[in-house]
Amino acid sequence: MSTTEEAISTITANTLQAKEFPPLRYAVDGYIAEGLTLLAGKPKIGKSWMALDFAMAVATGGLALGSVECRRGPVLYCALEDNHRRLQRRMSQLYGNVEHWPPELHFATQVRRLGNGLIDDLREWIERHRPKLVIIDTFAGVRPQGRREGYEADYSALAPLQELAGDLCVSILVIHHLRKMPSDDPFDMISGSTGVTGSVDNPFVLHRGKQGVTLYGRGREIEEMEQAVEFVGGMWKVLGDAAEVRRSEERNAILEVLEEVDEPMGPKEIANALGKSENNIKQLLFKMHKDGEIKKRGRGRYCAADET
Structure with a gap:
């Protein structure tokens, strides 16, 4: 009795398990x-x-x-x-x-x-x-x-x-x-x-x-990735994870603002100086204070960590 070849070619799970791939x-x-x-x-x-x-x-x-x-x-x-x-x-x-x-x-x-x-x-x-x-x-x-x-x-x-x-x-x-x-x-x-x-x-x-x-x-x-990259002199360079790099850039911007003034600043003043959302600045200030990057002076007022 002759057999006909099946139209759909398959591989069993246990055969697949035994296969080795480079x-x-x-x-x-x-x-x-x-x-x-x-x-x-x-x-x-x-x-x-x-x-x-x-x-x-x-x-x-x-x-x-x-x-x-x-x-x-x-x-x-x-x-x-x-x-x-x-x-x-x-x-x-x-x-x-x-x-x-x-x-x-x-x-x-x-x-x-x-x-x-x-x-x-x-x-x-x-x-x-x-x-x-x-x-x-x-x-x-x-x-x-x-x-x-x-x-x-x-x-x-x-x-x-x-x-x-x-x-x-x-x-x-x-x-x-x-x-x-x-x-x-x-x-x-x-x-x-x-x-x-x-x-x-x-x-x-x-x-x-x-x-x-x-x-x-x-x-x-x-x-899956989101990498911050920079184009300098015809060459692309990876700066790191985009979220981390952008967050670091925002933190540095806040530190620069605080270091340029003599008095502690509130979130609204910092947000206005940077052209950013006050709510976002509040959240970032909270994290920066928790990480020891800035100091709190009074209620809702901040200064750079190295200021006394």
């Missing part, structure tokens, strides 16, 4: 893992500078974002909004004092689009060079032309890149844009439908707010 590898530890990563931000915020920082750090085995160690390996950077002259100028600005730019950092300024040969081209290049990181800057440069709108179209546009990254165990980073419309959730500002974020393993958003620039990250292979 550890997940990162191109940039804690940030860019094997799979498809998306970095979105508004124009001119510095997405390409951050991508170049990642590329150079991996190609040299150096530090990304000023402090994140990277495992050395080949990198393919598809800089689709640049030419060789601009790339040389940007590299010279950042790394002109380096005697030799890394031979393992490869640039391409023109590639075919998704749905028109790009996946085959990338597969061939990856199998030949075995890169740790592939960067596509930007998604608009490889997006299928004449595409439909909506979740399904956005998801299917990026899905082949996600599948390729998984098949070849490589990190692929795609640079993308944000919409102009603000949102309480930074990831809702990513241009396109939710199919864009749904098709990638780890989305990131680089966003400038009233308190500075924050790098937001979440995904399947990374810890």
